[in-house]
Amino acid sequence: VPPGIDLARWRLPERGPSEGVPRLLFVGGDFERKGGRLLLEVFREHFRGRAELDLVTRDPVAEEPGVRVHRGLTAGSEALLELYRAASAFVLPTQGDCFSIASLEAMAMGLPVVVSDVGGISDIVEVERSGFLMPPRDGRALRQALERLAGDGNLRQQLGHRGRALVEEKFDASRSADTLMSLLRQAVDSAPEGGAETARSAVLRASR
Numbered sequence: 001v002p003p004g005i006d007l008a009r010w011r012l013p014e015r016g017p018s019e020g021v022p023r024l025l026f027v028g029g030d031f032e033r034k035g036g037r038l039l040l041e042v043f044r045e046h047f048r049g050r051a052e053l054d055l056v057t058r059d060p061v062a063e064e065p066g067v068r069v070h071r072g073l074t075a076g077s078e079a080l081l082e083l084y085r086a087a088s089a090f091v092l093p094t095q096g097d098c099f100s101i102a103s104l105e106a107m108a109m110g111l112p113v114v115v116s117d118v119g120g121i122s123d124i125v126e127v128e129r130s131g132f133l134m135p136p137r138d139g140r141a142l143r144q145a146l147e148r149l150a151g152d153g154n155l156r157q158q159l160g161h162r163g164r165a166l167v168e169e170k171f172d173a174s175r176s177a178d179t180l181m182s183l184l185r186q187a188v189d190s191a192p193e194g195g196a197e198t199a200r201s202a203v204l205r206a207s208r
Contacts, residue, residue, distance in 0.1 A: 010081075098119045112163065116134055
């Protein structure tokens, strides 16, 4: 049962036709491990003046032309949600992750994603349908994906719509919770004599 996203909280915002400079969003507390340094290098060399970059991190990163740094934002906060609403694409060239809830949240907000192919992240992204996967630490692959997104508002919109649909299909928290409760009830029903009542009480507590 995959982790789920609260779709009542992470709602698809209304976005009109893409205008102006695209905004790239990075969300990673551990700036180095999440690939923030690589993203910053690629941005400086190839995208400054062509895009803007919002970095959400707890680490000390300095602002510079085209780059805004946001610290102290909590998960699911209104300030963080506003950054997702304002973004054009989500970028996480992480060096190591088991999964990526932040990428799911971005997809729930209708953003195309560029994420490293590590851990279970390939289970999230449909390549060239909801976003792009890249090898970790590969600045060339990162640049190529961003080039496609930065210059094509229609592609960003197309990938973003598919990403939202994918989250609704496979990563809806309410459906995940229902599935887990159903599995627990099945386990209770098949529990050995004497243990069923204890298991049933645990399920009831979990469902409250």
